[in-house]
Amino acid sequence: MFNRFIKANGRHRRIEGWPLVFTVLTVLAILVGTVVEFAPLFLVDQGMAPNPGVEPWTPLEVAGRELYIREGCNNCHSQMIRPFRQELERYGPFTTPAETAYETPFLWGSKRTGPDLARVGGKYPHLWHVRHMENPRSTSPNSIMPPYPWLLTRTMDLDGLSGQMRALRTVGLPYTDEQVDNAAALARAQAETIAAEIVEQGGPDRLADREITALVAFLQRLGTMGAASTAEVATASNSGGPTP
Amino acid sequence: MADTPVSPGATAALAATAAPGQAHLDVFRYDDKIVRHFTLATILWGFVGMLVGVIIALQLPFPEANLGEYLSFGRLRPLHTNAVIFAFAGNAIFAAIYYSTQRLCKARMFSDWMSRFHFWGWQGIIVAAAITLPLGITTSKEYAELEWPIDIAITVVWVVFAVNFFGTLWRRREKHMYVALWFYIATIVTVAVLHLGNSMAIPSSFWNSYPIYRGVQDALVQWWYGHNAVAFFLTTPFLGLMYYFLPKAAERPVFSYRLSIVHFWSLVFIYIWAGPHHLNYTAVPEWAATLGMVFSVMLWMPSWGGMINGLFTLRGAWHKLRDSAVLKMFVIGITFYGMSTFEGPMLSVKSVNALSHYTDWNIAHVHSGALGWNGFMTFGMIYWLVPRLWKRELWSQRLANAHFWTGTIGILLYVLAMYTSGITQGLMWRAFDDAGRLLYPDFMETVIQIKPMYWVRLIGGTLYLGGVVMLMVNVWQTIRRAPKDLPDPAVAVPAISGTPAKDLVTS
Ligand code: HEM
Ligand code: HEM
Numbered sequence A: 001m002f003n004r005f006i007k008a009n010g011r012h013r014r015i016e017g018w019p020l021v022f023t024v025l026t027v028l029a030i031l032v033g034t035v036v037e038f039a040p041l042f043l044v045d046q047g048m049a050p051n052p053g054v055e056p057w058t059p060l061e062v063a064g065r066e067l068y069i070r071e072g073c074n075n076c077h078s079q080m081i082r083p084f085r086q087e088l089e090r091y092g093p094f095t096t097p098a099e100t101a102y103e104t105p106f107l108w109g110s111k112r113t114g115p116d117l118a119r120v121g122g123k124y125p126h127l128w129h130v131r132h133m134e135n136p137r138s139t140s141p142n143s144i145m146p147p148y149p150w151l152l153t154r155t156m157d158l159d160g161l162s163g164q165m166r167a168l169r170t171v172g173l174p175y176t177d178e179q180v181d182n183a184a185a186l187a188r189a190q191a192e193t194i195a196a197e198i199v200e201q202g203g204p205d206r207l208a209d210r211e212i213t214a215l216v217a218f219l220q221r222l223g224t225m226g227a228a229s230t231a232e233v234a235t236a237s238n239s240g241g242p243t244p
Numbered sequence B: 001m002a003d004t005p006v007s008p009g010a011t012a013a014l015a016a017t018a019a020p021g022q023a024h025l026d027v028f029r030y031d032d033k034i035v036r037h038f039t040l041a042t043i044l045w046g047f048v049g050m051l052v053g054v055i056i057a058l059q060l061p062f063p064e065a066n067l068g069e070y071l072s073f074g075r076l077r078p079l080h081t082n083a084v085i086f087a088f089a090g091n092a093i094f095a096a097i098y099y100s101t102q103r104l105c106k107a108r109m110f111s112d113w114m115s116r117f118h119f120w121g122w123q124g125i126i127v128a129a130a131i132t133l134p135l136g137i138t139t140s141k142e143y144a145e146l147e148w149p150i151d152i153a154i155t156v157v158w159v160v161f162a163v164n165f166f167g168t169l170w171r172r173r174e175k176h177m178y179v180a181l182w183f184y185i186a187t188i189v190t191v192a193v194l195h196l197g198n199s200m201a202i203p204s205s206f207w208n209s210y211p212i213y214r215g216v217q218d219a220l221v222q223w224w225y226g227h228n229a230v231a232f233f234l235t236t237p238f239l240g241l242m243y244y245f246l247p248k249a250a251e252r253p254v255f256s257y258r259l260s261i262v263h264f265w266s267l268v269f270i271y272i273w274a275g276p277h278h279l280n281y282t283a284v285p286e287w288a289a290t291l292g293m294v295f296s297v298m299l300w301m302p303s304w305g306g307m308i309n310g311l312f313t314l315r316g317a318w319h320k321l322r323d324s325a326v327l328k329m330f331v332i333g334i335t336f337y338g339m340s341t342f343e344g345p346m347l348s349v350k351s352v353n354a355l356s357h358y359t360d361w362n363i364a365h366v367h368s369g370a371l372g373w374n375g376f377m378t379f380g381m382i383y384w385l386v387p388r389l390w391k392r393e394l395w396s397q398r399l400a401n402a403h404f405w406t407g408t409i410g411i412l413l414y415v416l417a418m419y420t421s422g423i424t425q426g427l428m429w430r431a432f433d434d435a436g437r438l439l440y441p442d443f444m445e446t447v448i449q450i451k452p453m454y455w456v457r458l459i460g461g462t463l464y465l466g467g468v469v470m471l472m473v474n475v476w477q478t479i480r481r482a483p484k485d486l487p488d489p490a491v492a493v494p495a496i497s498g499t500p501a502k503d504l505v506t507s
Helices: A002-006 A011-015 A019-044 A059-070 A085-091 A126-134 A161-170 A177-181 A183-200 A211-221 A230-239 B008-017 B033-059 B073-105 B112-132 B148-170 B179-198 B215-233 B236-250 B257-271 B275-279 B286-312 B318-323 B325-348 B350-356 B360-389 B397-429 B443-480
Strands: B025-029 B201-205 B208-211 B490-494
Touching: A002 A011, A002 B257, A011 A019, A019 B148, A019 B179, A019 B215, A019 B257, A019 B286, A059 A161, A059 A183, A059 A211, A126 A183, A126 A211, A161 A177, A161 A183, A161 B201, A161 B208, A177 A183, A183 A211, B033 B073, B033 B112, B033 B360, B033 B443, B073 B112, B073 B148, B073 B179, B073 B215, B073 B236, B073 B360, B112 B148, B148 B179, B148 B201, B179 B215, B179 B236, B179 B257, B215 B236, B215 B257, B215 B275, B236 B257, B236 B286, B236 B325, B236 B360, B257 B286, B275 B286, B286 B325, B286 B350, B318 B325, B325 B350, B325 B360, B325 B397, B350 B360, B350 B397, B360 B397, B360 B443, B397 B443
Parallel strands: none
Antiparallel strands: B025 B490, B201 B208
16 A cells, blocks of 8 residues: 555655645645644643732843843753752752743743753842853852943943833733833832842942843842742652652 | 756757657756855855854853953854854755756746845845844844844745745656655745744834743744754755755665655654654643654654665765765765764653753754754765856865865864763763762852863864865865856756746747
8 A cells, every 4th residue: 555655656756746735745744743732732821821929020120131132141041940859959949831921032041051040039149140240250260151241331221111011911911001101110210229239238339220230130030939839849859850 | 867968059959950750849048156156155154154153162161252242152152053054054955956956847947036036135134143143133032033024034035935946846847856856845835834933923123022922832832943943944955955966976866765755754744743852841741842752753763764865875886985075075964964863862852851951962962963964965065066067177176075074073073072061061960969969069060070171162163164164265266267157057858848938048
């Protein structure tokens, strides 16, 4: 049967004379896997519902996230902790679907040239990040992370922020009109608070309108909402994966 | 596949001599100028993309090489990947497609202006990428970093390319499509579907947008795209290239027609499922990752079907390798294809992926495919094409052989260094002491451990780039000696009644 199809001058030979049929068959072949893998996810909305504790980013955090993307930090840092004992010890509870429900684009990463950042929020004081971003080797000797001194000198560009928040709302983040329209003012207010904290920690007194403050706001928030409960973590590390 | 080449002046005479009763002859010309364009663009962008590769390879062990905002690692790495994939490999497959499709269809490309539009449009997109990525304008999605205006331009150019290609199929004078054309068809339609599916975004401004997918969905769509960019940009078009240029260079027919049918359809069907192997143990649903793993393991067989069909095509022709840099490069290319498509299914297995994911092992896997398979298949094709396109013997066979050896040693250094560093990272990250604490709790401990490997990779990459410079010199010297006037070659083939012939040479 099958042989009739593939032998020299078999049925397949005929299809080779019909480019249109051939193309349609090819499209069908690639659509099967596509549909089977995606249909459930899009129909059931699985993994799309955020935990009650998870909130979308504040306007300043949106601005910080844009800087993270602009500088390509995701090329060296993952934000996705896997359910292995060694990762739980090193980075904290594993990342759950609900935690990432508002992430667009997702920033899970595929390479750990540097450590995972999914739960770096709160790990260091703001000032540590300021110094580290200005020159990573000042806080982490021998680090191979690039320096980002311009983040301390460039002023934040908040002009596009309302537009960004509006676009994010379109793709499903629950922002209010108030948040969207006053995005820049809200961002400035949060930046003032963070800048004041930096000063308290003994840092420079001129960062409220600098890009670094937005980035710090974003980093300090990472992984602080909606982590898996300890019970879940315990089950996962008992059953999950090849823990040594 | 034998064409009847005729000299330009003789075309009219040729058409006239078709004896009465014998089939009428169509006389037309292949468009080789467009192939020359794509070939030169391949070489140029190959050099640029790999130079950026060498720069980022230097930045990793030597962060002082991050020279300011626009040239820091995080911005140059996407520039490297976009340049080598879409500019180097992209132009290479266009050169292969434009050269071989015309010959396999016995017809000139459907439309000259579409060919030109495709060429210049694509180069424009590359330039736009080379400007926007260092500026930090990026979506952050791997291999889909370009922002939405450029995505739209890509769509337009790709559609023109598709019309031009399918139009040529429509006008063909050869009843059956040869296997290379199957792979080109799969490439063109699937890349279109992937690009559209993954680039869906809501713009917030001209240079910023957000994907319409979030979290787990965005991850799955991205790696459905990302993995199949590998499949349908770095694999299927190169298999098409192999099926055309390898038998030509070896002067042997393809090993098995049946195998090509079986492995074509199974490859195309299975590849699309495998994306979630990039997301093992992440927050995506377990069943998706398992499905990805199972199909990835199945993918081993159709992949090796291609390798076997390639290598066995050389049966009885192995002695030709000694004098042919082209064949040597093809053999190494196909061998690396076999190795990376064995390694890939292995990396998809969850227990292996638990170790390899996030490490330099991925980088080794990527570059054994990219440098070995994509790079060497491209170089082999160029060494075969240049003398034919410029009507001049290759300037130096010895230099081509030197390129072969430099490149091969470069790949070996590169991948061996990255295997070592990848496995080192993986083992150190998971090591516990007797008391059950992490043995290397400070991340910097692994970084320091693998730094020497980064230097070795830099040496390997530099050698490989040196090979590309040899290619440039060789091609440049050949072209300098080429005839000034390079008319498109005319051919005469029996007309097929019913095909609308628009490409005839009119007397
Ligand atoms: C001179 C040759 C090359 C050198 C020195 C080089 C170097 C590099 C370096 C240093 C990285 C970053 C690795 C990391 O983040 O740890 C990289 C990534 C990458 N390169 Fe190359 N490269 C070269 C050629 C190529 C070619 C020819 C291709 C494709 C056709 C290619 C495709 C890629 C891809 C896809 C990645 C991203 C891998 C990932 O995200 O897992 N490279 N390369
Ligand atoms: C049977 C064929 C193949 C399979 C099953 C396969 C499987 C895989 C797996 C499991 C990963 C690691 C994902 C992770 O842990 O992050 C990977 C990464 C990769 N492979 Fe393959 N591979 C195959 C062939 C190839 C070939 C021939 C090439 C190149 C020409 C290639 C290019 C890549 C690239 C670029 C990545 C890195 C993606 C990223 O993280 O940015 N693969 N592949």
